[in-house]
Amino acid sequence: MxxxxxxxxxxxxxxxxxxxxxxxxxxxxxRLLEACLSARTSGTPHLVLVLHDITFLSSxxxxxxxxxxxxxxxxxxxxxxxxxxxxxxxxxxLLNLHRFLTIDDSEAESLAALGA
Amino acid sequence: xxxxxxxxxxxxxxxxxxFELSHELNVxxxxxEIAQLTLFSLMGHFGTSAAALWLNSETDGGGPVLLRCFxxxxxxxxxxxxxxxxxxxxGRVFEPVAEWARTGAAEAQDALDAGLALAAAVRVxxxxxxxxxxxxxxxxxAYGALDLEYLATAAGMVGVAVENARLYQRARESxxxxxxxxxxxxxxxxxxxxxxxxxxxxxxTPLSVIKxxxxxxxxxxxxxxxxxxxxxxxxxxxxxxxxxxxxxxFSKLEEQGLNLxxxxxxxxxxxxxxxxxxxxxxxxxxxxFSLEVEESLPIVTFDRRRLLQILGELVDNAVKFTxxxxxxxxxxxxxxxxxxxxxxxxxxxxxxxxxxxxxxxFRQGDGSSTREAGGMGLGLALARRLAQxxxxxxxxxxxxxxxxxxxVTLRAA
Numbered sequence: 094m095x096x097x098x099x100x101x102x103x104x105x106x107x108x109x110x111x112x113x114x115x116x117x118x119x120x121x122x123x124r125l126l127e128a129c130l131s132a133r134t135s136g137t138p139h140l141v142l143v144l145h146d147i148t149f150l151s152s153x154x155x156x157x158x159x160x161x162x163x164x165x166x167x168x169x170x171x172x173x174x175x176x177x178x179x180x181x182x183x184x185x186x187l188l189n190l191h192r193f194l195t196i197d198d199s200e201a202e203s204l205a206a207l208g209a
Numbered sequence: 210x211x212x213x214x215x216x217x218x219x220x221x222x223x224x225x226x227x228f229e230l231s232h233e234l235n236v237x238x239x240x241x242e243i244a245q246l247t248l249f250s251l252m253g254h255f256g257t258s259a260a261a262l263w264l265n266s267e268t269d270g271g272g273p274v275l276l277r278c279f280x281x282x283x284x285x286x287x288x289x290x291x292x293x294x295x296x297x298x299x300g301r302v303f304e305p306v307a308e309w310a311r312t313g314a315a316e317a318q319d320a321l322d323a324g325l326a327l328a329a330a331v332r333v334x335x336x337x338x339x340x341x342x343x344x345x346x347x348x349x350x351a352y353g354a355l356d357l358e359y360l361a362t363a364a365g366m367v368g369v370a371v372e373n374a375r376l377y378q379r380a381r382e383s384x385x386x387x388x389x390x391x392x393x394x395x396x397x398x399x400x401x402x403x404x405x406x407x408x409x410x411x412x413x414t415p416l417s418v419i420k421x422x423x424x425x426x427x428x429x430x431x432x433x434x435x436x437x438x439x440x441x442x443x444x445x446x447x448x449x450x451x452x453x454x455x456x457x458x459f460s461k462l463e464e465q466g467l468n469l470x471x472x473x474x475x476x477x478x479x480x481x482x483x484x485x486x487x488x489x490x491x492x493x494x495x496x497x498f499s500l501e502v503e504e505s506l507p508i509v510t511f512d513r514r515r516l517l518q519i520l521g522e523l524v525d526n527a528v529k530f531t532x533x534x535x536x537x538x539x540x541x542x543x544x545x546x547x548x549x550x551x552x553x554x555x556x557x558x559x560x561x562x563x564x565x566x567x568x569x570x571f572r573q574g575d576g577s578s579t580r581e582a583g584g585m586g587l588g589l590a591l592a593r594r595l596a597q598x599x600x601x602x603x604x605x606x607x608x609x610x611x612x613x614x615x616x617v618t619l620r621a622a
Contacts, residue, residue, distance in 0.1 A: 119233040122249050123242075152226035153233075153246065155253030159347075163258045163280045187218050188256035189348035 100125060102132040107170075108139040108207045110200065114146040117154030117181075126157050130164075138170025141203040145176040150184050158185075162194055171195065173203040223359055226254040230363060234370035238377050240264060243370050244276035251343050251363060252279065255356065259324040259344025263290035264371060265337065273339050280344055281323045292316035293328045293340045302361045303329040305352065306342075327352055329364040333372045341367060405460035409453050416453065420446045455587045459570060462594050469512040469598055473622040476509045476548060477502045480541055483520055491524070495533035503542040510622040515595045519603070522588040523552035523615045530613075531556035547601075548619045555612040564605050568593045 098115035109132045113125050129140055140161060147154075162172040174196045177185070185191045197203040230250045234243060244262040252260045259280030263273035273290035275283065296304055296316070306325050310317035320328070320342070328342035341364050346352070423443045430436045461467055484500040491498040520539070527537045531554050540551045559567070570590040589603075596603040596617050607613040 119229050119246055119250060123245060151229050151250075152222065152253035153229065153249040155256070156249030156251070157253070159252050159256075159258045160249070160279045184222065184253075187215065187222060188253075189350075190256050193347045 098124060100128045102128060104132075104137055105141075105204055106208070107137055108141050108204060109133050109137045110141045110143060110204070112143040112146070116149040116151075117144075117147050117157070118149060118151035119153040122151075122153045122157035125154075126160060129161055133165075133170075138165065138168055139207045140165050140170065140172045141175050141200060141207070142172065143175045143200050143203075144181045145178055147178050147181050150181045152184075155184055155188065155190065158194065159190070171207070173197055173206060175200040175203040223254065223355075226250055227359070227362065227366075231366055234366050238374050240371050240374050241276060243367065243374060247341065247363065247367050248277055248279055251341070251360070254359070255343055255352075256346050256348060257326070257344040258347060260342065261286045261289070261325070262331075262339065262341045262367070263294065264331065264339035265294070267375065276339075281325070285319075285323045289316070289320055289323060289325070289342075290340065293320065293342060294330075294337070297328060297330040297340055298337055302332070303327060303357050303364075305357075327357070327360055329357075329360045331364045331368045331371070333365075333368040338368050338371060402460040405456050409457040409460065412453050413450070413457075416446060416450055420450070452587075455591055459587050459591050459594075462591070462598070467515070467595070467598060469515060471510050471512055471599060473508045473510050474513055476506050476511075476541060476550070476619075479513060479516065480520075480539060480550070483517060484539060487521075487524055491528060491537060494528055496528055496531060497534075497536040499536070499538050501538060501540045506541060506543060506548060507621040509548050509619050511599050511601075511619055512595075515599065516617075516619075519592040519595055519617055520550070520552065522592045523617075526588065526615070527552055527554040527556070527613070530554075543621070544618075546621055548621055550617045550619070552615045553612060558609040558611055559605070559607040559613055560609065561607070564607060567605060568603070 098113065098117070098121040100111055100113040102112075103110045109129070111125070111129050111132060113121075113128070115121065117125060129142070133140060142158070142161070144150075158172075158174070165172045172195065174181075174194055176199050177196060182191070185194065185196070195206075197206065230247065233246050233250075244264070248260040248262055252258065257280075259278075261278035261281060262276050263286075264276050265271050266274045273294040275287045275290055278286040293304070293316075296309060296314075305327055306317060306320045310321050324344040325342045326345040328340055330337050331339040331341055341360070343360065420443070423439055423446060426439050427436065427443065430439060458467065480500060480502055484498070488498050524537060524539070527535075531537070536555050538551075538553045540549075540553065542549055567589050569586075571586045593603040596619075599619065601617060601619040604616050604618070605613065606616070
């Protein structure tokens with residue numbers, strides 16, 4: 094296991110909360126995708142990604158966030174990004190993606206918005 | 210964020226994205242992983258939620274096969290692959306789909322409906338290997354010339370990575386086949402040695418009975434024609450026994466190696482004993498024989514019985530391939546840390562291109578000589594292996610019409 098990346102998952106009602114830590118890049122993006130897809134079930138269509146502890150976000154990392162947003166949407170759910178670190182906010186703002194991805198200041202705010 | 214700063218930051222981000230993609234593609238060895246990695250990177254770089262990659266099949270007629278797609282259905286993506294590939298094969302490296310749609314092409318409209326905006330050919334050395342396509346930017350910004358270049362560059366990198374991955378897989382498959390082939394050959398070799406071993410043992414048992422009876426007949430018969438015939442039969446039985454023992458030794462060497470008795474010896478003593486034993490027989494065949502041993506040779510480590518076997522084989526060979534009147538010499542001298550024992554003759558010589566085949570089992574330098582001189586072509590092969598097993602070597606030099614030299618090299622003790 095890469096020491097620079099790990100992720101914990103937790104269910105809250107109809108949502109799954111995933112908290113990755115470390116770098117989100119070409120090496121770790123497939124692992125985040127796998128962690129999120131395996132944690133979600135038909136009863137938990139919504140996904141909350143807590144990105145407070147992400148120290149670096151590369152284009153591949155941004156790519157996997159967009160894949161997850163698209164995937165949850167196509168399956169009747171939604172993706173909310175909670176408490177993004179500065180390392181996450183920068184690239185998302187550069188690509189104007191903060192307008193298309195739903196970003197909340199905290200995990201509690203995301204869960205509240207999803208009614209969890 | 211003002212527009213100038215944003216442009217600079219986007220340029221920096223482009224470089225970083227290309228560096229990351231390049232690095233990861235270099236270590237990727239699976240086309241499926243290469244495709245996923247590329248699409249994540251492109252989607253993140255351009256800020257689009259749709260992308261797909263098709264690669265031309267190596268086996269299925271060469272058409273594009275969908276490897277991975279995000280943001281559009283797999284069915285839709287599968288259908289789009291061939292039309293995008295056909296469009297890009299006409300010399301276009303990349304294709305803004307909207308421009309293409311203005312031609313009224315139904316396939317272009319299909320691509321637009323799938324959310325794709327830009328497609329590039331995946332090429333290596335001018336050869337088309339597939340297509341990569343991306344959707345429109347989520348922020349609505351149009352793709353510019355630099356974006357097209359970026360996509361073409363990334364597509365080229367993907368092409369090289371896929372080519373490398375395929376080469377690696379082919380090399381791995383070839384290695385696997387070679388390994389299997391080697392294993393089969395080794396098994397055949399083992400079976401051959403086992404067969405030789407079994408056959409040799411089966412031959413030796415009745416031969417011992419024949420030799421025993423010949424010895425008895427030799428004792429009880431009076432001098433005369435019958436006794437001479439017994440002597441001929443005894444000599445032939447001994448020759449046959451020698452051949453069978455060579456076969457046994459050879460199969461043992463091939464199978465598990467021989468148990469050698471390596472001990473320090475006085476080489477001069479051994480050579481003098483050997484010469485004394487062989488001189489009468491060689492003289493009987495009308496060849497001259499001489500032994501020249503350098504004084505104060507060091508003590509040498511070898512298996513006495515096996516070294517005598519090697520020298521016997523070399524001298525037998527010299528007798529076999531020279532005419533009466535020839536001179537056979539055995540010489541021993543120190544060469545640095547090694548000791549060389551040479552069996553030299555002044556016979557017809559052996560052509561240079563046949564020297565090495567002398568040491569191959571069941572072969573001699575010349576097929577016709579084999580028939581003429583007899584033997585199975587095992588003697589020299591066995592002699593070389595025995596010399597090697599003692600930590601030494603056996604080499605041959607020869608010159609036509611001058612003679613041949615067989616040199617055994619051993620290490621000083």
